[in-house]
């Protein structure tokens with residue numbers, strides 16, 4: 353029964369494939385054939401007399417097991433086993449030894465043989481049994497390899513999963529030594545995960561040992577916010593009972609950007625409610641102001657005497673100034689969407705300069721033009737002109753504070769590297785802005801100017817306008833080194849261009865200069881006439 357089972361199993365295993373014998377002794381071939389005839393395997397047998405030919409046959413035919421003699425001409429049995437391994441040939445191999453020597457047998461097994469046998473008297477009778485055993489061992493080996501593969505594969509999945517997460521994930525032992533870490537953590541310090549294993553948490557972050565990864569003595573999961581190296585992290589720790597070693601898993605999420613956005617949102621929220629309040633107040637003030645102006649005019653007409661004229665004029669001037677402030681407040685709080693047209697940015701700048709030309713000349717301020725953009729922007733030109741004017745006025749006022757006669761304001765326009773934005777620069781060589789007030793200059797009502805000369809709305813209005821145009825406005829300044837405002841405006845998309853009018857098509861295609869000429873190089877340093 354047992355015999356039959358192994359018989360059919362062997363036959364099934366081979367099917368049409370070959371069982372190869374590498375053996376120089378021709379005499380044995382017939383006997384081997386006789387033994388395997390009982391297994392109906394005469395047609396599966398293949399005999400060769402050298403290891404080299406054997407390897408060649410394995411390469412070209414479907415060989416599913418091999419018996420190899422220890423002693424062969426050329427490459428011997430061990431050499432053959434080694435070569436099989438080297439070529440990644442995974443079929444059961446059985447070594448036939450001349451004498452039953454344990455050492456030789458062990459060596460054969462080490463070289464990859466699945467079994468050995470000694471060529472004694474009637475050794476061929478035992479061949480099928482040994483083959484059966486080798487096949488069973490081979491099967492076991494395959495199963496184990498498959499299991500190992502599954503484990504390796506699942507390990508890879510886990511590693512890939514942790515490495516794909518951009519938060520820092522790591523595990524420390526009771527002493528705070530990192531025992532595992534994901535790629536995000538090591539990459540943040542320009543290292544590989546294996547390089548940070550063994551480091552203390554505080555060493556890695558370069559912080560005080562006392563401040564190290566939050567100690568979690570409660571033995572409970574814990575989350576807290578911590579500021580490390582100017583970044584804000586949300587750190588969660590999870591104690592892990594791992595055998596007898598207490599471990600802690602940490603997840604650190606950098607929430608600096610999230611915080612910034614939240615602050616920004618809060619700020620714009622504050623601005624929006626402020627705007628609402630301001631517009632209400634401004635409207636209320638407008639009516640009595642009109643009354644003040646009108647009645648003062650009436651008084652002037654009724655009493656055209658010289659004595660009162662001066663005072664009445666003062667009232668009118670003050671009322672006028674109030675009106676201007678109210679107008680500014682209304683612009684600040686206005687929620688109107690801009691009405692846009694295609695316009696050359698250089699032209700808009702020129703128009704703003706034009707409005708101040710008299711003052712600029714009389715204060716001896718030089719205007720330098722460094723225009724390098726001829727593409728048009730899709731903007732509300734009135735609004736953009738107001739922005740330029742606000743910045744120009746600030747620059748004038750800043751320069752005049754210094755009482756210098758070499759005041760210069762440089763206007764530049766260029767495209768960004770990607771060719772998608774227009775960048776306008778406005779630089780002055782005034783006193784610059786102290787570092788601590790830079791973050792506040794875009795706030796509404798922030799001013800350093802004396803009461804009566806500034807409302808602190810210029811930049812806040814400008815910021816609103818540029819943001820509404822999908823652009824950005826930034827400042828760079830250092831005390832004593834002048835100030836540069838940079839405005840970025842997106843170039844119009846094609847649809848925006850078509851939407852306006854087809855006549856404008858060439859604005860997008862060609863380098864058509866609009867209005868003023870391209871002025872660079874030689875034109876630099878041109879002083880206003």
Ligand SMILES: Nc1ncnc2c1ncn2[C@@H]1O[C@H](COP(=O)(O)OP(=O)(O)OP(=O)(O)O)[C@@H](O)[C@H]1O
Pocket residue numbers: 742746747750780782783784785793794798799800801805806807808809810811812835
């Ligand atoms: N070019 C500059 N050089 C130095 N300081 C500047 C410059 N531009 C702006 N500032 C600073 O920013 C503050 C805010 O400017 P902003 O234009 O918003 O208000 P303002 O000029 O004070 O008043 P308003 O524009 O309403 O008349 C100014 O008071 C000034 O301190």
Ligand SMILES: [Mg+2]
Pocket residue numbers: 742745746806809810811
């Ligand atoms: Mg101003």
